Amino acid sequence: MAHLPTRSFQAYQVFAANTNVGKTILSTGLVRAAASLSIGADKQRKKAFYLKPVQTGYPVDCDARHVKTFAPLVETSRLYAYPDPVSPHIATTEPPPDSEVLQATINEIRKFKNSLTPGETGWALLETAGGVNSPIMSGELQSKFYRPLRLPTVLVGDSHLGGISTTLTSYESLHQYGYDIPALLLFDNKSRNHQFLEKYLAKAENRPLVHVLPSPPEKLADPLADQEQLHEYYKKTEAYFQDVVQHLEQTHQKRLDRLEELGDKARTSIWWPFTQHQTVKDVTVIDSAYGDIMTTYVEPKDKLKAEGKWKEMFDGCASWWTQGLGHGSPALTRSAAYAAGRYGHVMFPECSHEPAVKLSETLLETVGEGWASRVFFSDNGSTAIEVALKMALKASQDRYVDLGKATGKIEVLGIDGGYHGDTIGAMNACSPNLYNAQVTWYKAHGHWFTPPTVLYKDSKFQITIPSEMTGGDQPQQVVTIDNLTSVFTPPKEGDARLSIYRNHIRSTLNRLTKEENRQFGALLMEPVLMGAGGMMWVDPAFQRCLVEEVRAFDGFGKETSVKNEFLAGSKNTWKGLPVVFDEVFSGCWRLGRKSAADMLQVNPDIAAYAKLLTGGLITLATTLTSDSIFNNFLSETKTDALLHGHSYTAHPIGCAVANTSLQTYREMESHGDADQARKDWGAIGHGETNNLGVWSLWDQKVVDQISRLDVVEGVVPLGSVLAIVMKTGGADGGGYGSLMSQQVQRKLRDLREEGDETEVAIFGRPLGNVVYMIASQVSTREQLNKVENILLRTLKSS
């Protein structure tokens, strides 16, 4: 566990605005002062620890030795040393891996912490090398390298002429990485930089307190005399440094105070989404997050008897299915900051700005390739679906009007168990379920097919066909498939399964439109995987068949010459009904490939994208469509247009972050980042062309073992998603109300790393009888190994 500070143990890192600004002298003064301070009723002294993870110019230069010389009470340590007095990335041609250096650093601080006896208080300082953005041995910037620890930072400012600039740019870089900087230390000299900085930073968010310290004496040629005068300097300045240490102590305790009230404050002032407040037990207090890991703080049950504890958790629900490039991504942060600085937000209708145009271009050449020609922006998946519905229903309505058949009541076709968001329009396009049962204005506007589904069980992919299609009493398992990619291979015409689907769809459409005289305006569905409905994996052959049948069916409005006039030159013309894919969950490489449509090899007429679109940072959604839909809104009259928009439509931050995200996903794909997973799952060289394979980012062998557990009904392993459907007993009826997954998720959350460093807790959310984990696109195999082992062990004991 990287987060170690407690009430009685503080740890800081020192970063400097530049080299040669007195970092080691100020570090020495600080640990020396910490060791000199007595606290508490019994006046026990703090134990102080100084750590220099990386030392260059060694042994001529040795900052730890300097500390030991002038602060003999302080324990010191040095981890990596190189003789050349140059930047660490040049000092060695054989850099140790970052993960090793980081772990060694954590271990060293932990060792000191563990050496404290009950009642002792500890104070540790880590001195970095060079400046804030100086590289470490591997070439990674130190600012980024140390980020997983997110130690409160003492910034050593530059007191020289020009030092205001280097100090503030360093401060801004640290701030942008999400570090807290409780103190800024400067020497007093004639540039009086501290005066300016104090005034300037007074208005800053989380402002550092600026401390000014007497300048050290000029270095003397005689080493002994120099040492003597430095001894004198440290003695004389002790009170200054003690002030800083005391300020840091106060900030530290206040931070913990706040963390300890944050759970209750949230509980009493916030109304959480999808939460029954009366049954909430523990509130997860999230202090920060980085990559796949959330750093949480568990407040003590009894503050008088125990301390709070840090708990690092793998973010298994990917923050509601949004994490693409992980938490706190520096690349996304920089993109967001640049867009914020260049534009803020700007007006969009009839306007153009680079981030939005670039995003449109990128979407049209990736997920929209071959079918889409227009991008409509909105704020989230639900609004993207409302927009899609408005597009589709008007297009259909226009056709019915042209044919003189319009009834004024128009419905959607969909799949039972689908979910399209929480605004009421999107809800009305879903079959009745637990989500919409409470919504006073909910009204089901549609017909929803019960779908055949796929599960991986006992090392096979099994397709279950609902009884209503086969005429039997029980759902029927008709097909067993060995290979994941083959599940997506279209059955040959005449295949029994295909015949069942076609007959069922045709007879249903005939009944609905001809016997019941109902009118439909869109086919709306989540391709491949229905997420919120319970991670239901719909048989790709069924969805493909449904689209084909709807497009070929003669019972909807027919194209008329009136509309064709507008369509001259457009890429395609929608047939039957506009086909709308809700790719909010499945799109943007979630399931391995750019879109679920690409896995089905079916082009929709309209599709919605959100969540992974912005890599997990910020809300933005897009609805893509073809000209054949767009043209229905063209006329000379304003009110024929799609009169839909939100205040922050196509906000530049969102677009810029999406551009960086999509570019990264595309690069990962072209670099073959998933090649090992593709091989393991047989997606490469399995009778399919390479780019049509399907794979899981989760380990094939582990998934296989899970599929064979008794408690498991079956597994859905698609791209970054791993969903485990648990068997439900008699009392537990399954579905959203089921408590099955809640029990497993609770076990996973309650895991502690204490004692065993290979262990992480896992943060998941219950979803009826489904336990799911979603990796980000940048989760490492090492990280997933840990999660898989825990998951397997936990399921075995369930």
Place this chain on the structure above:
Amino acid sequence: MAHLPTRSFQAYQVFAANTNVGKTILSTGLVRAAASLSIGADKQRKKAFYLKPVQTGYPVDCDARHVKTFAPLVETSRLYAYPDPVSPHIATTEPPPDSEVLQATINEIRKFKNSLTPGETGWALLETAGGVNSPIMSGELQSKFYRPLRLPTVLVGDSHLGGISTTLTSYESLHQYGYDIPALLLFDNKSRNHQFLEKYLAKAENRPLVHVLPSPPEKLADPLADQEQLHEYYKKTEAYFQDVVQHLEQTHQKRLDRLEELGDKARTSIWWPFTQHQTVKDVTVIDSAYGDIMTTYVEPKDKLKAEGKWKEMFDGCASWWTQGLGHGSPALTRSAAYAAGRYGHVMFPECSHEPAVKLSETLLETVGEGWASRVFFSDNGSTAIEVALKMALKASQDRYVDLGKATGKIEVLGIDGGYHGDTIGAMNACSPNLYNAQVTWYKAHGHWFTPPTVLYKDSKFQITIPSEMTGGDQPQQVVTIDNLTSVFTPPKEGDARLSIYRNHIRSTLNRLTKEENRQFGALLMEPVLMGAGGMMWVDPAFQRCLVEEVRAFDGFGKETSVKNEFLAGSKNTWKGLPVVFDEVFSGCWRLGRKSAADMLQVNPDIAAYAKLLTGGLITLATTLTSDSIFNNFLSETKTDALLHGHSYTAHPIGCAVANTSLQTYREMESHGDADQARKDWGAIGHGETNNLGVWSLWDQKVVDQISRLDVVEGVVPLGSVLAIVMKTGGADGGGYGSLMSQQVQRKLRDLREEGDETEVAIFGRPLGNVVYMIASQVSTREQLNKVENILLRTLKSS
């Protein structure tokens, strides 16, 4: 106009990572190379210009003299010089105002540009002082000070040991201000920083090309010999500098190429909100924005015959009513970057993080003060209203169920002309209008009162009461009020106007519930100002009366003992119907005071906030409510909860930016920033206590003149909003379809600054027969003066 570069005129600024990194030598090399390059068929040389706006240490140091000495072909200029060789903020105790220094800088570059004869090409370089974040005379950082020009930046890196850090932190700071940095220049020395930087930046967005240049010779003691060797250096390195200049030239032309295609790219790939694409004429290409100003680029009609033009525009529609702290706000950018770096996005239900908790606390002690106890987060105004509706309708429904009166069909009460967003649920809560007429699934669920309205006409506030309330044929103007604040003063009981309102409301409620047997679940309205419906200012006395009557009316569900059990200890209990205020437009200091509810002196039970909530940067919305509503969703059953949420609920960036915005608004209020406006409008000392006054940020005298124009029906001057209702003729029917405002807005947009620097174009959007301007909360009086003058002149000529 600050943006001057054209195809034939380039301008750059040089920023350095630190002092003493060779900025002047590199600047000299660059302008010298620019002046030496010939271009085009006739091999005409570029004219080069060097500008040093601020010189300290003068005349001993004079960078312009250095340039003149070694690049005699270059024109040079220096604006402000101070003898002390210190930072400019120390060099003088009487700093000139920033606006003066900036204008002088612009003028100087413009003068050079204007000196070019047709066919000549120009190249200008502005050398800043010190480092990126060094202060200018006033103490403002140069990075911020020069931002309105947003000149492409040549960053001079630091080649010394440790220089990687200072170079990258400087780069990150510039990037965060929204600058483009096409080139990074470094000297070649043994630290080999350029090698690292080149590799590191290869992956950066808008990456600068790293150029390495030979180091200059060591300074010689003999000035003549030193000069001689520098001459030699510049001669020898000419080719290197020419490479840089050519790279800059290419980047510059590519940038203009892109700007010239950005309009068409948007037109063909984007589906704009609220836009009839068939009638779009000009696309506004927004290159960047800062404060109230958008920098737009107008592509030439014929690229062979003319050049494109920059056009700076006052953002009069505040980017769809979002701008609070102006575009590109450094404070908001920093808050966004910190939250992105610390969290990215994290899970919200049953979780707690500082930005969300702090925002909840702040909202409950400002706009929610005295009535609200819970904050629900969503993404935009429309979703915030859907949430509010779900809250209110379930609370009412529960009451009806308890009474055994539930009919299953429940409607809202509202005000005709109101607008609550574009998702279908929010639409269904609005009366039929042009926005929802095209929406296939729209269904009006409610009754909407025709409201009495207020307009400022001929220097008086006039209240018009609709005929349906007075029984006459024509709307009746019953009240004329002199003072803005008095419009908000509750009429005394027994006042004629009040009696009309009360009688009308009571009889209507009786008819609806008792004769027509309709059931209602909420009173939903925009308090004070109905924005999208046409900036309709509803008589505050009517809205107050409506709330009172609804709360007192006995025809809705009655509180029952069953519900009271849950309500024990809650702050208040809703009466009649839950009163929902849509403060998406009016809230968060838009109209001067923290909320429109505060101006009405009425507490709602539920209210929605968005737009200004985040200062104009990013989308986020909140729905506040009291415990008496919240408690209706409490039980032991998950599905009784409010099952509504969006993926990025309470995203930390949005919350952090909102915290900074709200804190700034509060500080502005407590500092009395609007005191002059309050005095001018009589909001102070007008028989009311100070904190109940109402004022406009727009100049009282100008608004007065506008109110007396023949073409003007009346004016709405409230806080930052200035809406001018134009008289409509016979052919033009008024309303959203009216073209009246379009004509005025087009004139304002077409204004050019060319020739007259006091002039700005104004970007507005048509809204039927209403011309409106919205200031940000930080618009300066100087800026508004300009806008007011243009507006007045344009209206006079309409």
